[in-house]
Amino acid sequence: MFKNIFSVLMAMFLLAANIQVASANSGFKDVTSFKSEIEFLTSKGIIMGYPDGTFKPDNPITRLQAVQMILREKGVTDFSNVPDPGFIDAKPGTPRYGEIAKAVQLGFINGKVNAKGQKYFDPQGFLTRAQMAKILALAYDLKGSYPIAFTDVRADHWAHDSISALAANGITAGYSDGSFKPGVNLSRQHFSAFMARYLDDKFKPAKEMFAHFIDVDQGDSILIQTPNGKTILVDGGKRSAGEKVVAYLKKAGVTSIDVVVATHPDADHIGGLINVLQSIPVKKVLDSGKVHTTETYHEFLSLIDTKNIAFEVPKTGQALSIDPALKVQVLNSGDRNASDNNENSIVLKLTYGGVSYLLTGDADVKVEEDMITKFDVKSTILKAGHHGAKTSTSQAFVNAVKPAVTILSYGKDNSYGHPTDEVVSRLKAAGSKLYSTAESGDIVVKTDGKTYSVLAKPWQGTITPAPQPPAPNPTPTPAPTPTTGDARIVSKDLAGEKVGIKNFGKANINMTGWQLVSVEGNQKYTFPDGYVLKPGATVYITSGQSAKHQPPTYLKWTTANIWNNSGDMARLFNSNGVKVSEVR
Structure with a gap:
């Protein structure tokens, strides 16, 4: 019985590890962005599609896929006599052990440590943009300093130097808002862009x-x-x-x-x-x-x-x-x-x-x-x-x-x-x-x-108003006290990209101007104007490929992956900008 289960699990692992077994056909029916970069990499056999003829450009890159593609690009095929890194989930004789061990030996990726102090590799774990930046910087010895700081990458961020090196070498320019989104999972199409830009200058963005x-x-x-x-x-x-x-x-x-x-x-x-x-x-x-x-x-x-x-x-x-x-x-x-x-x-x-x-x-x-x-x-x-x-x-x-x-x-x-x-x-x-x-x-x-x-943030150009004649003794009207209500984060599903927020009060809460924040990626969701959360009700903010928008219970943030699966704090701010709830 145990052997049968083990055989099934190994078959599933092999299928997951070899998702790129399709021929290097570049005519993928689901590719629209970075088409030239993907064609370039598939022609070299560095990255391939799925058996059904798709590329799945928005799918996140796994740790094993990154190892395989970098080794292919480097032309590394000999995985014999490689030191055992000591991972509990990638031992000698298990599928893809040689590639994982070789990557660790080359020094561009390492494993993780669980609560028991055991080392593991997590081959199917996803890589964030920051993690991939460090892997590429190590794999190709990338150096350099970018003239400006990304808005969401502080100088003391663990991957700051690697991200700066990628930008300095024209491999990434970040997003138009000045951010890099370090905690967001790196998609297959963005990995293709990074790798193609490293290999051939023609794919690099215009000089800035x-x-x-x-x-x-x-x-x-x-x-x-x-x-x-x-x-x-x-x-x-x-x-x-x-x-x-x-x-x-x-x-x-x-x-x-x-x-x-x-x-x-x-x-x-x-x-x-x-x-x-x-x-x-x-x-x-x-x-x-x-x-x-x-x-x-x-x-x-x-x-x-x-x-x-x-x-x-x-x-x-x-x-x-x-x-x-x-x-x-x-x-x-x-x-x-x-x-x-x-x-x-x-x-x-x-x-x-x-x-x-x-x-x-x-x-x-x-x-x-x-x-x-x-x-x-x-x-x-x-x-x-x-x-x-x-x-x-x-x-x-x-x-x-x-x-x-x-x-x-x-x-x-x-x-x-x-x-x-x-x-x-x-x-x-x-x-x-x-x-x-x-x-x-x-x-x-x-x-x-x-x-x-x-x-920078635009300046509204506040003008000093021209003097006006005094009004005839108007009766002052006191400004209404804003009602914020008692709303709190009650659930956070990082893998499922879903966060639940409940109204614990006894009155409706107008959520206009409220914000949900992913701390790791410094990304903010702002509730739509006029959205009301009723007493005792829970609303789920959804993102990723399974995001759905079915008000009042489900509100769609974006189809991109927002939450860092390895750990990401969620914070809720009311319309006054005051933090009212936080879940680690």
């Missing part, structure tokens, strides 16, 4: 350009990392911001700067550059040429001279050769005979593919009028002139630039009143999405030359 608008309080500092790895630093904020700028550059992986641009000699633009010149090698400095008698400007020039850094005053209209993938044109420079520093601001337009940036320094309305008549100033992203002062960003200029995004760099509660209401109103009326360093801190805009994303 990063524009970092560094929060330097009341001032400007912009780091540009070009598609081919060149670095441009435009201004450095005031002297007190210098240390922050240097730290930011180093965190972004900058070890040298190709071009430093001092737009004009005002202290809130060049002060921090002194720390930069003292701390990081600089190949060239572009200066407005506007002579200034301040001690800060004198120290700035002295450092350039002492370090023998190439120095140039660019001409209006000049094209700067920094990166062949990037067009950089000077729209204004210090070749004007103007007495005001702001009129001498260097203005740069940078264009990568179909995405352009207009960096205006403190250029005023006179400069804007001049640029409109001479150049095509239309740009995707505008760094508003002079921190949003009314002396810049005229209506005519906004009309000509037509910015989809405007970055306002200024200090919170500054004494200058920047940005002014009229400038903010003007930009909002033009449909430009506003971002503020005072509100969001550091702002990063990344682009592949076709699309772009801003890694």
Whole structure:
């Protein structure tokens, strides 16, 4: 009897372990995304389909499948004389033992330990995106640092360096919202994309350009990392911001700067550059040429001279050769005979593919009028002139630039009143999405030359309302006290992708604005507007391939796998953002 059961179990294990026994036919009827990558891998015999002619692209990758595919790619076929890793579920003589033991010997995967202290491999366990990142980084010795941090991968995350290395090597770019989703199971199609990108550069996404608008309080500092790895630093904020700028550059992986641009000699633009010149090698400095008698400007020039850094005053209209993938044109420079520093601001337009940036320094309305008549100033992203002062960003200029995004760099509660209401109103009326360093801190805009994303929360551009005559003694109406109710998480099925939430109170709870959070992946489900959970009722939030939407009992989150099967905390927040329930 025992032998019969054992034989059946072994047959099931063999079937599960060899799901890729179909021929390397790439015409899978269920493949729509990453088709070229999957065809490339199947042609090499690295990954295969199922016997029914499907690929099942959304199915998660198992630990055994990952081992098999990496070994195939490496051409490893000899599994004899491999040290026994000591797993209780993969012993010598059991199916696939040789492959598992070889992978452990090569050092790109290891086992787990159960509550009894026993080592096991868990061949059919799923791999998260973070786990797969570490496996690939180890298997192929991937190194490198990505210029920006994924929003859900902290610096102390156990897979941070591996995820950063994958991104630095063009194997992943994360999601458009700036996240990586480390706790989400890696699907077969995404594994195919990762592996194909490693093997052949033609599958890699287009090279990215990063524009970092560094929060330097009341001032400007912009780091540009070009598609081919060149670095441009435009201004450095005031002297007190210098240390922050240097730290930011180093965190972004900058070890040298190709071009430093001092737009004009005002202290809130060049002060921090002194720390930069003292701390990081600089190949060239572009200066407005506007002579200034301040001690800060004198120290700035002295450092350039002492370090023998190439120095140039660019001409209006000049094209700067920094990166062949990037067009950089000077729209204004210090070749004007103007007495005001702001009129001498260097203005740069940078264009990568179909995405352009207009960096205006403190250029005023006179400069804007001049640029409109001479150049095509239309740009995707505008760094508003002079921190949003009314002396810049005229209506005519906004009309000509037509910015989809405007970055306002200024200090919170500054004494200058920047940005002014009229400038903010003007930009909002033009449909430009506003971002503020005072509100969001550091702002990063990344682009592949076709699309772009801003890694910050948009600023609503709150305008100070115009004074109104006093109302005739209105009777105040007290604001209603919000009712949150007693709702709690009562069940959590990680494998089944289902979380139950029950109303323990005696009144209806309007769940509008409530959120369920997967802590491991930092993913949030927001209840639909108007959804009501009745007293004693339980609602199930479902995800994964079996997700269903049958209100009021079942609400569908997504068809993607959300919960980390190896452990994921669930948290429930009410409409006030207060955590009301938590299940580990």
